[in-house]
Amino acid sequence: MAKILTSRKENYSQWYNELIIKADLAENSAVRGCMVIKPYGYTIWEKMQSILDDMFKKTGHVNAYFPLFIPKSFFAKEADHVDGFAKECAVVTHYRLRNSEKGGIEVDPEAKLEEELIVRPTSETIIWNTYRNWIQSYRDLPLLINQWANVVRWEMRTRLFLRTAEFLWQEGHTAHATKQEAIEETEKMIKVYSDFATNYLGIPVLIGTKTENERFAGALETYSIEAMMQDGKALQAGTSHFLGQNFAKAFDVKFLNNENKEEYVWATSWGVSTRLMGALVMAHSDDNGLILPPKLAPLQVAIVPIYKTEEQLSAIKQRVNKLVETLRSKNITVKFDDRDYQRPGFKFAEYELKGVPIRLAIGPRDFENETYEVARRDTLEKETVSSAQIVEHIEKLLIDIQDNIYNKALELRNKNTHYIDTYSEFKNILETNPGFIYAHWDGTSETENKIQEETKATIRCIPINSNPEHGKCIVTGKPSKQRVLFAKAY
RNA sequence: CGGGGUAUAGCGCAGUCCGGUUAGCGCACCUGGUUUGGGACCAGGGGGUCGUAGGUUCGAAUCCUACUACCCCGACCA
Numbered sequence: 001m002a003k004i005l006t007s008r009k010e011n012y013s014q015w016y017n018e019l020i021i022k023a024d025l026a027e028n029s030a031v032r033g034c035m036v037i038k039p040y041g042y043t044i045w046e047k048m049q050s051i052l053d054d055m056f057k058k059t060g061h062v063n064a065y066f067p068l069f070i071p072k073s074f075f076a077k078e079a080d081h082v083d084g085f086a087k088e089c090a091v092v093t094h095y096r097l098r099n100s101e102k103g104g105i106e107v108d109p110e111a112k113l114e115e116e117l118i119v120r121p122t123s124e125t126i127i128w129n130t131y132r133n134w135i136q137s138y139r140d141l142p143l144l145i146n147q148w149a150n151v152v153r154w155e156m157r158t159r160l161f162l163r164t165a166e167f168l169w170q171e172g173h174t175a176h177a178t179k180q181e182a183i184e185e186t187e188k189m190i191k192v193y194s195d196f197a198t199n200y201l202g203i204p205v206l207i208g209t210k211t212e213n214e215r216f217a218g219a220l221e222t223y224s225i226e227a228m229m230q231d232g233k234a235l236q237a238g239t240s241h242f243l244g245q246n247f248a249k250a251f252d253v254k255f256l257n258n259e260n261k262e263e264y265v266w267a268t269s270w271g272v273s274t275r276l277m278g279a280l281v282m283a284h285s286d287d288n289g290l291i292l293p294p295k296l297a298p299l300q301v302a303i304v305p306i307y308k309t310e311e312q313l314s315a316i317k318q319r320v321n322k323l324v325e326t327l328r329s330k331n332i333t334v335k336f337d338d339r340d341y342q343r344p345g346f347k348f349a350e351y352e353l354k355g356v357p358i359r360l361a362i363g364p365r366d367f368e369n370e371t372y373e374v375a376r377r378d379t380l381e382k383e384t385v386s387s388a389q390i391v392e393h394i395e396k397l398l399i400d401i402q403d404n405i406y407n408k409a410l411e412l413r414n415k416n417t418h419y420i421d422t423y424s425e426f427k428n429i430l431e432t433n434p435g436f437i438y439a440h441w442d443g444t445s446e447t448e449n450k451i452q453e454e455t456k457a458t459i460r461c462i463p464i465n466s467n468p469e470h471g472k473c474i475v476t477g478k479p480s481k482q483r484v485l486f487a488k489a490y
Numbered sequence: 491c492g493g494g495g496u497a498u499a500g501c502g503c504a505g506u507c508c509g510g511u512u513a514g515c516g517c518a519c520c521u522g523g524u525u526u527g528g529g530a531c532c533a534g535g536g537g538g539u540c541g542u543a544g545g546u547u548c549g550a551a552u553c554c555u556a557c558u559a560c561c562c563c564g565a566c567c568a
Contacts, residue, residue: 004529017561032559087566155567156491163567216568224568236568275568306527345528352528363527373527490568 004353007287012231016282020160023290023354025277033158033165040354041277043298045168048276049148051200051295052170055192061144061172066126068150069117074125077250081124084217088154090119090165119152124218124243124269127173128251135175135265138257142185143175161278162235162490169273175265177255179244182266183221186242189270190223193238201276202293202405203227203283204413205237206436208461208485213445216269220244226460226485228413229282232434234460234487237279240270278490283409284378290355291378293405294398301327301334301394302351303372306344306363313338316362319387326391332398352377357401358394378404419483423474426486430455436487440480442473450475451486460485 004022006014020026025041037045053063069092075082096111120126127145134140148170158164172189176182190207197205205225215222219241227237248254248264257263284291294300303320307313320336327334337347344361351359361373370387374394378401385393416435420426426439441447441459452458462484471480 013562028560030559084567153567156565157567167568169568239568271568273568304527308526340526343526343528343530345526345530347529348527349529361527365527 004349005287005289008230015287016278017160019281019285019289023281025281025290026160028160031165033155035160035164035166037168037274040298044280044292044296045274045277047296047298048196048200049170052192052196052272053146053148055196056146056170056172059144059188059192061146061174063148064145065147065149066123066130068120070120070123070126072116072118074129075118077125078218078246080246081218081250085121085153089121090152090154092117092119120149121151121153122269122271123147123149123151123171124173124247124267125251128247128253128267131173131175131265132251132253135253135255138177138255141175141177141255141265142181144172144185145174146170146172159278161274161281164274167274169271171269171271174268175248175253176268177257177263177266179266182244182268183242186221186223186240186268186270189268190225190238190240193225193240193270193272196272197225197227197237197279198406200293200295201237201280201283202295202402202409203237203279204406204410206461206463206485207465208463210239210461211445211448211459211484213448214459216241218243218246219269220246223464224461226487227279227283228409228416228436228487229279229490230412231282232416232436232487234436234485234489235275235279235282236460236489237276238270238272241268243267243269284405285355288349288380289353291405292355292357294357294402297355297357298333299335299354299356300332300398301358301360302347302356303334303336303360303362304344304347304351305336305338306361308364312364312367313340316367319367320362323387323390327394330391330395332394348375352380358397360390376401378408421471421474426451426457426474427455430457430488434488436460436485438483439474439486440471440482441484442476442478442480444476447473447475457486457488460487460489 005018008015023040024038026035026037029036093113093116094107094111095113096108097105098108100106131143135143150166150168152166155163155165174185176185194205194207197203205227207223207225210222210224216239221242223240224236225238227235229235245264245266247267253265254262255265280296281290305313305316305320307316317338324334324336348359355377357377359375366372371384372387372390373382374385375382376397413436416433418429418435418437420429420437420439426437429437437457448459466482468482472478473480
């Protein structure tokens, strides 16, 4: 078989870049750092959206939409927030073009905005400015709102899906009467993300809190889900922030409690982005192409006919049409690929590249025996299944593949997870067998920074639900109450 | 944003050093035929203001200047 992709072993990063392009998920656009998400990739994103949206609705949230542009002054109101985003903001300064004397067009200097507008890098400020008008009483709370939107962060170095200047995401912004309720919301939503990653993306994730260094700008606590990619690096796949009363104070959002006392509102925000697409690709795919979990695959079953004559094709078509109809009635997406300008071998390779979970082939031999050849993408195994059992077989196989993909990712993570007690061993393992490292840490930013400078590894999170275990910091030897998760990260 | 590299047909490249008819090759594409159980073969054909803008020259893909985009390595970040 002709090799079409750089192998993961050869160059993991190049493998990823090529795969995104060749599987037709996205491509670079004419605009610096901005991608075009192509129909095949966008279909996957739509599926993610629809599943997540459903999960948000079931947890009591509703959707709304806030402006793309945010007045510059809004940003200044929360000090940490502006520090965090100032360096990567796109700014609108003018509202009109004019014909240039030199030919072409130029920005009309007469049309300067009174107040410059920031293209949103995230919407806390515009939303909290709006919430001020919506919230007067404890009866207005909680306010549980989500927005599907695009945001812009002027990144210096971009990579398709993993880091683009413009990306699509959802951002939930909730307002609560009590600290406790806001914390519960923050934790509830990180669990929603964790469920989504586990049950749909087929990616095992760890939930934890961020250290002060890594915390969201303006948050008191940031929870994240951390996933392991096949090269052992960590990818932050979703975050949920407990914002305390920071934004309520910055935007003067108060409510009267049931004792007629004025209080500031408690806030959360949480989001996942098109970065999940990158996670999906890097977690599962192989050197032949994408491997997609059936629950997110745009196409779940591809059927390839093999024939010599028109008569054979039309006989096959007749039999397959019934199968297609039955599968569709069970909400299985299926395509009968009767393109006559491509040979079967080409189609096999193409569906592998695009990660279609199940491929059926039917030729004269199968037609005669009333069977299909069934190939599963995740393991590349093939078997022959009778027509009578094919529907049931496919239904079961889709579930098997979804499970198997998850289990493989979990195995990979277990294999590359280390418990380390000395700094020399820590450094050694990062060189020889990178992955997740659980180690003791003294809790200071100094130590965290030192480790990052010397090894490139960062604290991905302080895992929740992990067993408290007393130990000594691998660098300073000072006491520690639990291991934290270190890794090199995307 | 710092260091390095690249830009020639949809994609991947040669040609650039040393300026000189009509800018080539592979894949892809179109037509016809033979094929079809793992990326078919033969024949014919279409497609280029050589990244953009200036400059040098009788003449520029080739030399000079500026700009832009992309890739790799850092710093920053989801």
